[in-house]
Amino acid sequence: MVNAAEHAEHTDHIVSPKIYVAIFFALMIGTILTVVAAFYNLGPWNIVVALGIATMKATLVVLFFMHAKYSPGRTKVVIIAAIFWLAIMLVLTLTDYETRGGQEVQLRSPAVPTLFHV
Amino acid sequence: MPREHYLNATYGIRSWLLTTDHKRIALLYLASVTFFFFVGGIFAAMIRIHLLTPNGLLVSPETYNKLFTMHGVAMIFFFLIPSIPAVIGNFLIPIMIGAKDLAFPKINLLSWYIYLAGGCFVLYSFSTGGLDTGWTFYTPLSSVYSNSAVTPAVIGIFINGFSSILTGLNFIVTIHTMRAPGMTWFRLPLFVWAHYAVSLVMILGTPVIAITLLLAGLERVFHLGFFNPALGGDPILFQHLFWFYSHPAVYIMILPAMGVISEIIPTFARKEIVGYGFIAGSSIAIAVIGFLVWAHHMFVTGESTYAALAFSFLSYLVAVPSAVKVFNWSATLYKGSISFDTPMLYALGFIGLFLIGGLTGLFLACLGLDIHIHDTYFVVAHFHYIMVGGAVMGYLGALHFWWPKITGRLYPEFLARIAALVLFIGFNLTFFPQFILGYLGMPRRYHNYPPEFQVLNVMSTAGASILAVGYLLPMVYLVWSMRYGKVAGPNPWPATGLEWTTDSPPLTENFRVTPEVTWEPYDFRNRPELGLQVGASLAPAHGDD
């Protein structure tokens, strides 16, 4: 069968409950950490810490609970594609919002002020 | 005609409405998209009649707004987006890869019912007050101020999105896991590559318009403020979210048609396609780059100049893979043995009209020029050249090319060629004047215009009436041929491809024995099982009617 190679390993890698429990405790620690960190004023780093911890937790769930670590390469491509496309939407839209200020707009009609900042 | 095939295998309305056979589902879609094509077409006719005089001949300004909105919604969401994938793709993809059906046949049927449900909501909206926001649903008009039936329409399009998503999901899984032995990725027909690319766009883009319309609907019903400036919301955010899908959506509409052309050209030039890898790769490139250009619809909204520069550059970039395809098709035609059967007429028409439509897209991608022609008839002409001159001609070409396979019958060739010619002439007469009108400054979505534009408008309406004849003719003779057409053999053209090794019409399970593929695609040399013989007559098997 042409597809044998593509989906051979997917079948039966059984993850041990020990790993599941270990991951669970890691997720608990992450949760506590993120709540504690929220009560400290880290300025602009608060959001970085919060999203960073969330991403680490999400990665653990994807790799171990969802078996992505033991899945064929194709699954990993699918996951990366989803993240990448979400990033396209967020980043490219933000380039509009972030680069707006500081443009001078000059109108020609004498009835209105001729120079103002956008 | 074979004794048993998918059309006569079982009888009764339940065997059709509860079918899981991808070929029957394709025909269910054929009926429903044709219905919506009529709905959209009637609105188009009313628009063109109204615009015969500068002050508008037919309807009030408010009603005019509803006409162009409903024309757009019906055509884009309920005709163009499903057309080739749900009708031709559904029918052919399993057969082209040597499978018995798609990976998820029941989900395929569910897709059709979801499409119908969405359609019902939209038809309800059309008949209870209509829709006047433009198919683009810009806020806060759609979410706050419009007095038309926005909410049911938005629900309908939301629901319909899932039909698209499930179709794309089905195609991707099928193409990955259901290929017959020997059918490697690079032996796949380019039609399949095109639909793989389309499915990527459906999967990645459609959810975004779903959530956007959901948020706009919530805003309308519960008076929230996401996109309403009076409450601190941002209408430009709506546009970003809307176009993030709706630009790639235009690639959903054109990529399948390009896949069709890639099948027709080699067949009727009797020559292997030039640049198979380039055409396959360009489909994926269009799908990917197509997601990076959406804000070119927003150049005049006040978006950041730097962002506009980036999007303009990327919009020029996305034209490159399309051009690559046109070069490869042309190279395939060069020194080929051309026969001008109807599918070929549509394919040749596609290449010319898509070229014009695509190039004028570059005019619009140019920032300075766009200031002048944005929201004018130039834009209207540009996208109709691609959507009608391109996608619809691709769809009609596909219907004619695979009609013998779908029905087991040949359509009347002479009449079909006339119809194609009528359509081509009518199309150009309708839309070419609109380029001129737009450049001269006639705005789109206006119910009236300055008197000096009347001649061009009348030309456009005259063209539309001819175009209508070009559409009606196939509807008549294709239906006629189902009963009275000459019986086609398995491979009337003849063409390469697994589908031409099956009966016409095929068995329910497509193949008696799962094929083992050992040949490369578009190999027009010695293929006796397809009726292709080196030195044999290259004239098509069925001759002229």
Next chain:
Amino acid sequence: MHRTGELYGQFETLEQQKDSAALGMWIFLVTEVLFFGGMFMTYTVNRHEFFTAFGVGGNTLDIKLGTTNTIVLIMSSLTMAMAVWSAQTGRKKLVTTFLILTLGLGGVFLGIKGIEYKQKFDHHLIPGHNFDISYRVNHPEPGEDPQLLAAEREELAKAWAADPNLNSHAQLYVSLYFAMTGLHALHMVVGAGLLLWLLSQAVKQRFTPSYNTPVEIVGLYWHFVDIVWIYLFPLLYLIDRHR
């Protein structure tokens, strides 16, 4: 197309069927990423624009309930993964046990969510219905700590000074809160339905080491819903707790 045993007619082998089901679910989850993603986009733009209001809005959420819900949902992911393991190792009765636990934990999550929504209603924080960000501090419960209340009043006063349209912008935050957690809760309800369907088969001992694909793919869906919450929690509850 007919079915022979567990093999559906369009497939050649069980392997192909299993592979297709898994790939199908992963691709569906991709669509869900983009679906929720649109709301995350809306959130990002609005939070950037109205940070003060978002801070105030975030602090109207009960952090104890939110943290509890996060723990509950992660636990339910553990029990779901254990249900898959039980099926893979032939422990048929355990499959049922773990599915029931998962369902139960999901129910707890939804219950707590219901309590939170009711709180919003009590504090006049329903968008579009006399939304009033200052209602709670102006109408305190009897027995509330006067020092905390004073601190909250001060925080609110500062916020009003920084943003004269605080009420509108806080309403935006709460609208997003309801939209995002509401959509998430809807997905949990669907997940609960899927779990019930799995249970109906698990009690008949249908899931074995050679046939457990449905458990696995419902598991994928359930874990995804958990991941969405993993992001929602800090973004909605932990915006500006350190004032």
